[in-house]
Amino acid sequence: xxxxxxxxxxxxxxxxxxxxxxxxxxxxxxxxxxxxxxxxxxxxxxxxxxxxxxxxxxxxxxxxxxxxxxxxxxxxxxxxxxxxxxxxxxxxxxxxxxxxxxxxxxxxxxxxxxxxxxxxxxxxxxxxxxxxxxxxxxxxxxxxxxxxxxxxxxxxxxxxxxxxxxxxxxxxxxxxxxxxxxxxxxxxxxxxxxxxxxxxxxxxxxxxxxxxxxxxxxxxxxxxxxxxxxxxxxxxxxxxxxxxxxxxxxxxxxxxxxxxxxxxxxxxxxxxxxxxxxxxxxxxxxxxxxxxxxxxxxxxxxx
Amino acid sequence: xxxxxxxxxxxxxxxxxxxxxxxxxxxxxxxxxxxxxxxxxxxxxxxxxxxxxxxxxxxxxxxxxxxxxxxxxxxxxxxxxxxxxxxxxxxxxxxxxxxxxxxxxxxxxxxxxxxxxxxxxxxxxxxxxxxxxx
Numbered sequence: 001x002x003x004x005x006x007x008x009x010x011x012x013x014x015x016x017x018x019x020x021x022x023x024x025x026x027x028x029x030x031x032x033x034x035x036x037x038x039x040x041x042x043x044x045x046x047x048x049x050x051x052x053x054x055x056x057x058x059x060x061x062x063x064x065x066x067x068x069x070x071x072x073x074x075x076x077x078x079x080x081x082x083x084x085x086x087x088x089x090x091x092x093x094x095x096x097x098x099x100x101x102x103x104x105x106x107x108x109x110x111x112x113x114x115x116x117x118x119x120x121x122x123x124x125x126x127x128x129x130x131x132x133x134x135x136x137x138x139x140x141x142x143x144x145x146x147x148x149x150x151x152x153x154x155x156x157x158x159x160x161x162x163x164x165x166x167x168x169x170x171x172x173x174x175x176x177x178x179x180x181x182x183x184x185x186x187x188x189x190x191x192x193x194x195x196x197x198x199x200x201x202x203x204x205x206x207x208x209x210x211x212x213x214x215x216x217x218x219x220x221x222x223x224x225x226x227x228x229x230x231x232x233x234x235x236x237x238x239x240x241x242x243x244x245x246x247x248x249x250x251x252x253x254x255x256x257x258x259x260x261x262x263x264x265x266x267x268x269x270x271x272x273x274x275x276x277x278x279x280x281x282x283x284x285x286x287x288x289x290x291x292x293x294x295x296x297x298x299x300x301x302x303x
Numbered sequence: 304x305x306x307x308x309x310x311x312x313x314x315x316x317x318x319x320x321x322x323x324x325x326x327x328x329x330x331x332x333x334x335x336x337x338x339x340x341x342x343x344x345x346x347x348x349x350x351x352x353x354x355x356x357x358x359x360x361x362x363x364x365x366x367x368x369x370x371x372x373x374x375x376x377x378x379x380x381x382x383x384x385x386x387x388x389x390x391x392x393x394x395x396x397x398x399x400x401x402x403x404x405x406x407x408x409x410x411x412x413x414x415x416x417x418x419x420x421x422x423x424x425x426x427x428x429x430x431x432x433x434x435x436x437x
């Protein structure tokens with residue numbers, strides 16, 4: 001209930017912000033001048049310039065699973081899209097970028113972002129348990145530091161983790177064969193002091209009003225990054241939560257976004273995404289599941 | 304009349320609003336489909352449009368395509384009509400119904416083009432914040 005209230009409050013703030021930005025952008029968007037509704041077009045008419053803004057909102061129902069122990073899945077009822085693209089600078093839903101090069105086939109940018117692992121540690125529950133978390137969703141008998149069995153329930157509170165500000169390079173490459181995204185990010189906030197490399201491939205298929213966009217990719221996460229978020233550090237360890245230090249590993253993911261375009265601005269959207277966590281993360285006592293599954297379906301409006 | 308109305312409601316189509324003045328016949332125009340969805344700036348849609356119109360007053364009506372100078376079809380003393388039009392669509396245009404030889408649009412329907420790509424490929428990037436599921 002508290003989580004729902006918090007999300008509703010957060011969404012209300014986002015929605016207010018979106019409307020403020022929409023109002024601001026309205027004056028800058030490339031709306032046609034006040035002319036009669038009928039405007040003859042010719043084959044040689046140039047395509048209108050795009051607005052700097054990309055604003056949208058999707059309303060529906062979805063969920064992102066949470067692999068962290070003693071936590072709840074993350075409901076997704078509203079998905080807001082707030083982005084601004086200038087010649088060099090851009091803002092894209094929290095990411096801030098500066099474009100270094102923009103060619104016929106590739107665009108490379110310097111991007112600052114927040115690490116995505118932190119979101120799983122936002123809402124956790126404290127529990128008293130009498131079994132030890134053993135990773136991969138398994139449990140085992142509790143023992144103390146000397147190896148003696150522990151029979152009394154032990155309080156377990158998943159540890160706090162901070163957001164990390166990461167700075168990196170992102171290249172977007174596309175062609176008739178699809179699109180590739182290459183990313184390399186390093187922590188610049190002295191939070192996890194690790195890095196992440198990622199590569200994703202996607203393509204789009206259109207049939208009538210339906211567009212399908214499958215995607216596959218991987219993210220390599222360094223040992224330092226994995227250890228900060230998914231390790232059980234010495235000062236956090238207990239008989240129920242044994243100390244653990246994961247190494248580096250690859251997360252694999254695949255997804256599909258399907259849209260039925262009702263009008264130029266309104267579409268029905270369906271999205272599913274599956275991310276397989278690396279074995280090093282899945283084996284952590286903090287991980288209850290070895291994957292993250294997200295889905296959403298609803299109506300999406302692009303302003 | 305009733306069948307045409309039911310057809311338009313069932314298909315969820317845009318029924319154009321009459322734009323005629325008081326001394327010219329009012330007419331309604333129904334077109335399906337209304338949207339061309341395409342990938343890139345250079346792509347086009349090859350579409351077959353089913354166009355229907357009706358009026359309360361019989362007259363010499365002509366169906367026009369805003370991108371063409373000559374009418375697609377004209378009817379003599381008709382209350383309704385139907386036309387199928389095969390066309391390559393690369394940009395938005397208007398089907399409009401008028402009186403023969405006239406330029407006034409008694410009814411019109413706009414066919415729109417939605418291009419999913421962008422000249423700025425940064426718009427295609429997918430951010431990875433938790434709420435972004437699209």
